[in-house]
Amino acid sequence: MINQLEKLLKQKDINPTAMRLLVLDYFLKQETAISLSDLETDFDYSDRTTLFRTLKTFEKKGLLHSIKDGNITVYALCTDNCSEEFHADSHIHFCCSSCKKVFCLSKVKAPDVEIPSNFKLEKLDIIAHGLCADCIK
Ligand SMILES: [Zn+2]
Ligand SMILES: [Zn+2]
Ligand SMILES: [Zn+2]
Known part of the structure; x- marks a missing residue:
């Protein structure tokens, strides 16, 4: 298992430290996107700064993408197509709105939008709001 994790990190050109392996393992087990506070709750033996830096490194290297929902930023794993400074998570x-979880609808592609040519688009965030499958029940 550790080998598999190390391989994933190396694929994205990330040095596999113990902490990074743990955080990656954690993300692989999640079904929803995770905020820094969620991570902190589950990693109560490590400090917030280290966790935050780990998230930022992963995001920069194309391992995680972030979603900003109001004031909260959540993170989810990227596909293999993402790389350093380039995220292909469209x-x-x-x-x-009930359980506040954020899901990646990886099969639902964001529509193409036309941005005026004098603007430079870096990231298009589309967040749908409603009830998830569990909360509808
Ligand atoms: Zn990505
Ligand atoms: Zn829900
Ligand atoms: Zn996503």
Whole structure:
């Protein structure tokens, strides 16, 4: 298992430290996007700054993408297509208004939008709001 994790990190050109392996392992087990506070709760033996830096490194290297929902930023794993400074995550995110979880709808592609040519588009965030499958029940 550790070998598999190390391989994933190396693929994205990330030095596999113990902390990074743990955080990656954690993300692989999640079904929803995770905020820094969620991570902190589950990693109570490590400090916030280290966790935050780990998230930022992963995001920069194309391992995680971030979704900003209001004041909260959540993170989810990227596909293999993402690399350093280039994120290919063009899917829509779904925020459940009941449980507040954020889901990657990786099969739902964001529509093409036309941005005026004198603007430079870096990232298009589309967040759908509603009830998730669990909360509808
Ligand atoms: Zn990405
Ligand atoms: Zn829900
Ligand atoms: Zn996503």
